[in-house]
Amino acid sequence: MNVENGVHDAHYFVPAPSRWPIVGSLALFLMALGTAFWINRVPGGNWALLAGTLVLVWMLFGWFGDVIRESQAHSYGLQVDHSFRWGMSWFIFSEVMFFAAFFGALFYTRVISVPELGFFSGTHELLWPGFAADWPAATAPKLDAPYQAMAAVGIPATNTAILLTSGVTLTWAHWGMVENRRTQLKIGLALTVLLGVIFLCLQAYEYHHAWEKMGLTLASGAYGATFYMLTGFHGMHVLVGTIMLATMLVRVLRGHFSTEHHFGFEAAAWYWHFVDVVWLLLFVFVYWL
Amino acid sequence: MRAMRTLAALACSLALRGVAASDSRISFQTPQTLIAQDIVDLHTWIMVIIIVIFVAVFGVMFYAVFRHRKSLGHKARPFHENTTVEVLWTVIPALILAVMAWPAAKVVLAQKDSRGATITIKATGYQWFWGYDYVDYGFGYKSKLATPRKQIDNAQDKDPHYLLEVDEPLVVPVGQKVRILTTSNDVIHSWAMPAFGVKQDAIPGFIRDTWFKAEREGTFRGQCSELCGQDHGFMPIVVKVVSAAKFQDYVSQKQAAAKASADDPNKIWAMADLVARGQKVYEANCQACHQANGMGSGPFPALVNSKIATGPVQGHLSIVLHGKSAMPAWQGLSDTEIAAVITYERNHFNHVGDILQPKDVKLARK
Amino acid sequence: MTASTETLHLQHADHQAHADAHGWRRWLYATNHKDIGTLYLWFSFSMFMLGGTMALGIRAELFQPGLQFWHPEFFNQLTTLHGIIMVFGAIMPAFTGLANWMLPLMLGAPDMAFARMNNWSFWLLPPAAALLVISLFVPGGAPAGGWTLYPPLSIQAGMGMDLAIFAIHLLGLSSIMGSINIVTTVLNMRAPGMTLLKMPMFAWTSLVTAYLLIAVAPVLAGAVTMLLTDRHFGTHFFKAAGGGDPVLFQHIFWFFGHPEVYIMALPAFGIVSQILPTFARKPLFGYVSMVYAVCSIAILSFMVWAHHMFAVGLPATAQLFFMFMTMLIAVPTGVKVFNWIATMWQGEMTFETPMLFAIGFVCLFTVGGFSGLVLSIAPIDIQMTDTYYVVAHFHYVLVAGALFSLFGATYYWLPKWTGQMYNEKLGKLHFWWSMIWFNVTFFPMHFLGLAGMPRRIPDYPLQFTDFNSVASVGAFCFGLGQLLFLYNVINTIRGGAGRAPARPWEGAHTLEWEVASPAPHHTWEMPPDEALVKKGLRAQLLDQDHE
Ligand code: HEA
Ligand code: HEA
Ligand code: CUA
Numbered sequence A: 001m002n003v004e005n006g007v008h009d010a011h012y013f014v015p016a017p018s019r020w021p022i023v024g025s026l027a028l029f030l031m032a033l034g035t036a037f038w039i040n041r042v043p044g045g046n047w048a049l050l051a052g053t054l055v056l057v058w059m060l061f062g063w064f065g066d067v068i069r070e071s072q073a074h075s076y077g078l079q080v081d082h083s084f085r086w087g088m089s090w091f092i093f094s095e096v097m098f099f100a101a102f103f104g105a106l107f108y109t110r111v112i113s114v115p116e117l118g119f120f121s122g123t124h125e126l127l128w129p130g131f132a133a134d135w136p137a138a139t140a141p142k143l144d145a146p147y148q149a150m151a152a153v154g155i156p157a158t159n160t161a162i163l164l165t166s167g168v169t170l171t172w173a174h175w176g177m178v179e180n181r182r183t184q185l186k187i188g189l190a191l192t193v194l195l196g197v198i199f200l201c202l203q204a205y206e207y208h209h210a211w212e213k214m215g216l217t218l219a220s221g222a223y224g225a226t227f228y229m230l231t232g233f234h235g236m237h238v239l240v241g242t243i244m245l246a247t248m249l250v251r252v253l254r255g256h257f258s259t260e261h262h263f264g265f266e267a268a269a270w271y272w273h274f275v276d277v278v279w280l281l282l283f284v285f286v287y288w289l
Numbered sequence B: 001m002r003a004m005r006t007l008a009a010l011a012c013s014l015a016l017r018g019v020a021a022s023d024s025r026i027s028f029q030t031p032q033t034l035i036a037q038d039i040v041d042l043h044t045w046i047m048v049i050i051i052v053i054f055v056a057v058f059g060v061m062f063y064a065v066f067r068h069r070k071s072l073g074h075k076a077r078p079f080h081e082n083t084t085v086e087v088l089w090t091v092i093p094a095l096i097l098a099v100m101a102w103p104a105a106k107v108v109l110a111q112k113d114s115r116g117a118t119i120t121i122k123a124t125g126y127q128w129f130w131g132y133d134y135v136d137y138g139f140g141y142k143s144k145l146a147t148p149r150k151q152i153d154n155a156q157d158k159d160p161h162y163l164l165e166v167d168e169p170l171v172v173p174v175g176q177k178v179r180i181l182t183t184s185n186d187v188i189h190s191w192a193m194p195a196f197g198v199k200q201d202a203i204p205g206f207i208r209d210t211w212f213k214a215e216r217e218g219t220f221r222g223q224c225s226e227l228c229g230q231d232h233g234f235m236p237i238v239v240k241v242v243s244a245a246k247f248q249d250y251v252s253q254k255q256a257a258a259k260a261s262a263d264d265p266n267k268i269w270a271m272a273d274l275v276a277r278g279q280k281v282y283e284a285n286c287q288a289c290h291q292a293n294g295m296g297s298g299p300f301p302a303l304v305n306s307k308i309a310t311g312p313v314q315g316h317l318s319i320v321l322h323g324k325s326a327m328p329a330w331q332g333l334s335d336t337e338i339a340a341v342i343t344y345e346r347n348h349f350n351h352v353g354d355i356l357q358p359k360d361v362k363l364a365r366k
Numbered sequence C: 001m002t003a004s005t006e007t008l009h010l011q012h013a014d015h016q017a018h019a020d021a022h023g024w025r026r027w028l029y030a031t032n033h034k035d036i037g038t039l040y041l042w043f044s045f046s047m048f049m050l051g052g053t054m055a056l057g058i059r060a061e062l063f064q065p066g067l068q069f070w071h072p073e074f075f076n077q078l079t080t081l082h083g084i085i086m087v088f089g090a091i092m093p094a095f096t097g098l099a100n101w102m103l104p105l106m107l108g109a110p111d112m113a114f115a116r117m118n119n120w121s122f123w124l125l126p127p128a129a130a131l132l133v134i135s136l137f138v139p140g141g142a143p144a145g146g147w148t149l150y151p152p153l154s155i156q157a158g159m160g161m162d163l164a165i166f167a168i169h170l171l172g173l174s175s176i177m178g179s180i181n182i183v184t185t186v187l188n189m190r191a192p193g194m195t196l197l198k199m200p201m202f203a204w205t206s207l208v209t210a211y212l213l214i215a216v217a218p219v220l221a222g223a224v225t226m227l228l229t230d231r232h233f234g235t236h237f238f239k240a241a242g243g244g245d246p247v248l249f250q251h252i253f254w255f256f257g258h259p260e261v262y263i264m265a266l267p268a269f270g271i272v273s274q275i276l277p278t279f280a281r282k283p284l285f286g287y288v289s290m291v292y293a294v295c296s297i298a299i300l301s302f303m304v305w306a307h308h309m310f311a312v313g314l315p316a317t318a319q320l321f322f323m324f325m326t327m328l329i330a331v332p333t334g335v336k337v338f339n340w341i342a343t344m345w346q347g348e349m350t351f352e353t354p355m356l357f358a359i360g361f362v363c364l365f366t367v368g369g370f371s372g373l374v375l376s377i378a379p380i381d382i383q384m385t386d387t388y389y390v391v392a393h394f395h396y397v398l399v400a401g402a403l404f405s406l407f408g409a410t411y412y413w414l415p416k417w418t419g420q421m422y423n424e425k426l427g428k429l430h431f432w433w434s435m436i437w438f439n440v441t442f443f444p445m446h447f448l449g450l451a452g453m454p455r456r457i458p459d460y461p462l463q464f465t466d467f468n469s470v471a472s473v474g475a476f477c478f479g480l481g482q483l484l485f486l487y488n489v490i491n492t493i494r495g496g497a498g499r500a501p502a503r504p505w506e507g508a509h510t511l512e513w514e515v516a517s518p519a520p521h522h523t524w525e526m527p528p529d530e531a532l533v534k535k536g537l538r539a540q541l542l543d544q545d546h547e
């Protein structure tokens, strides 16, 4: 991407007026209002949320459908391709910053607030004298129920292996794409999707186990809160990534993409690698250390 | 340039010092501690620098605005770069900043040094009043707005210290280093005393500290300085600085009073007495949120016909002792007070319920 | 009109066949950057009226001591909504709207890089605004914890807070998508020959602003998400009993919040850097150093956040660090001020309305910057924080800064947008009226703050009465003056003071002036040829290489 002297297509593709954005706004509005009502036990909230979600799904199908059609019709030139690349990169950067907020919360509680509450400081002596802080076992001066912390070995380690492997299979699929070995592409992509699904199943099992057997809930002090928020948002990203890759798999099976022209696939791959890296950080700072 | 500097300095000191001494409407209140004085001096120094820069920079700009205009036939000279001036106006401001930063850093360090205090007082923010505990002397009290409601509603003429009057001020001795520990029972408040150069947020669940050493006797006034809900504007802070001897008297008097009014947690109370006592506790602590009529307001639930206030007493006791989301934990109240307020809530508001004795509260705390 | 514009105009004529929607579909389904820009600008102005009306509610209550009009809780709702609506509803969308309208024109691009997503960025704003307005009518009322939403106060609040949280999610989504669009447009859609160091300053400031937004909007989203789970799902991020800390929220919020204030300042710098050279008939002085200054301000803005938290009890080392870093921002900002003045120096100035607003901006923004500098000195800030001194400071940078630059931009580009000239007399009246009443409103607040009047209070001790009354009178007069602006704009759309040429300003040399006025619906469908670009650059003395 040469910034200083970019490519200039004769005509840059500007899409015709489209109904999807406003449909998307309607969907998000319904979802926001519905969720706010629902969590405050106002009747009808859950229905608004459901309606919003359905409209959102409709919008996603419609919008991405349009994009795929335009792509297949070769409406996008090289310049558009570059735009997509820039767009996706900065989108991923924004996601990085979203996770940064939660990692910041984790580091802050571990380094600043829990120690201040639990070691000798004015706060400890006057307000929480009986509390001996210990990350991750005891992170809250006042808890309703005891909990056990999640160990790094077991499912988390397995999941790390799974995600790392999925990175490899995806790259192998990508080679298949650029070298026009479609079978390799299909197998690699299918394997990646499968690994993503296994990851999600294992994580669901881990959550279930933690919640039911280990007493570890969202309310389990600073540890429970940061644990579920970080791994939860990561899990949602894995879900989205898996859906993106599954979509790409369907497109590949339908014969979409060429050795040069396959940015949709690459975008999904970038996203997958980003999710992968976030997991590694999680593994180190949430599970391990 | 020299003349300008003197002029600016003059203007500043006129505006900032002269007026400050007589009147606190246009500038800082008269400083009562060395730190507050340092702050005023720092401010004057920085204002001098700023005004000089402002006059110089905008002198140039307005010269151009008045002379280099088309209507006077001035022709544009299209220069557009000059590395020398660019470097100059990067480096010079940086140096000026250093001249400001140095004295400022010294004040920061002095202000933060709360070691060696002779008296420690814990100031707790409540919605919407302050509680003071003399940690070394074992007594404490609440300090609430004393301005009559009628004045606020414009139904009565306002006193000179409108909104700055409390029922019981904080009393401290002159010339001694007083350390204030701030914390809060509910949301963030801020303990501010402008004349002392002190402002320290009170964070629920944490202790923060600040200090002052008042140089003169007198009564000084401040206001809560962090948005804390609807009556944020109505929780003033009043400090009475008295001589060391007067302070000693004050302390012994308070200690005696505390002893006299101390409740025996094993006493068995009669219903009517406990309800009467409970009403006082309720008015002092609970009414702000749950309202006098017990109907609550906004996010604060009604106690009238509440499942908890009419259900098993253990649940009632538990929510008062331990709190729940926005409901604070009332561990700080004595066993008697808690027993009283709960009995009051269960036998007032048209409720007919049981009685809770202080010893049961004591048991439940364990 | 120059010959090249003539030909361009012809070119476009035969492209009108392009599938354009009409009627309401034109606006709801819009993919045209000009239509979307127009939507943004009108939305922003309505939010300004709404937020301004709330400000008048605040000022009415504060006209006299005692409670006059509102219950204190509602007063706090007014303050909170005023802050949120002005920041997220009025100022930020206005800058995005301008970027939408002008960037493709200035850079020689046919549209924004992602035209469909552009529409979504805009159409997320009205639902967000609707959520905020709905919050006024739910049990417990609108959020009343200040625009900074500090817990635990915001955890206590009723469901209005949840609506505000979701509104912030939508606003954040909108900002992120809008910013990705701006970044991509600037990086990938420039005309041949227009390298990064040759593009207009407004493009630069928009680019850097967009970066700031992409970096901090997700952080704010994270912060309010934690607030939401603390409120409803039992987490303890901001509750000491569970090992969290209310101050954590403040750190995260201001990590967003401080860059946010430059998000509202940098585009203003860009606008002023377009207007001043035009009316001084001289190229912008120190173009490259301006670019570096903008970048340094952006980078520094990530390292100063705790200057909003000097009173929470940070350790001395932290106070010193944040104090020094904050003071340092005066250097690049000073560079900008000096460059602007050097641009005017030896110029051939005329003082049409945009120029007046730009000069007003430079003066008053500096006043606001200086009060910011005073606040950056930690001990002084401890005295001043949460008083009206802070209120004075940020209205100088936001109203006389951001808002004035927006007025200037509107007058500057109105001929391009509408094809008509605005009424110059009314414009000047609007400027002088605003200038005077703005200062009457906000200057006295410095004194109130020095004397210790806390902010966010509906009632105050008697010694603050006089200045509050003055400020209230000023606010109503200032507000009234904005009707002049509205009238002038509508009047211009309806014909105004006659047809505007393609280049109504003698000294304007950027690409947008090469297309007809009003700008045709589709412009630069073919990239402008290099000669045309070079011509404009030469006029701005940007044709040599900057290394
Ligand atoms: C457009 C928005 C904007 C801008 C540009 C700024 C710019 C600055 N701000 Fe401001 N600020 C706000 C919006 C803004 N601020 C808001 C909204 C709040 C309150 C939020 C809330 O609590 O609700 C706030 C609050 C705020 C505080 C916290 C106050 C408190 O709550 O206690 C501080 C403290 O340091 C501060 C400092 C500064 C500084 C140092 C600058 C600097 O960038 C200014 C630099 C400019 C100059 C200095 C002038 C020009 C320079 C020269 C002519 C060069 C020569 C000068 C010298 C060498 C001295 N600001
Ligand atoms: C971003 C931009 C922005 C803008 C443009 C403004 C504009 C104004 N602001 Fe605001 N303000 C903030 C951002 C802004 N503000 C923020 C962030 C806060 C902090 C909030 C908090 O504490 O949480 C704040 C807080 C704030 C306070 C402190 C409140 C408190 O602490 O309790 C006050 C008090 O005077 C105030 C006043 C005003 C006034 C009078 C205007 C005027 O400039 C408004 C003028 C506009 C109009 C009046 C509307 C247009 C005209 C009409 C509708 C026509 C009708 C008019 C008449 C009939 C007269 N603002
Ligand atoms: Cu307590 Cu404000």
Ligand SMILES: [Cu+2]
Binding pocket: C257, C258, C261, C304, C305, C307, C308
């Ligand atoms: Cu800041």
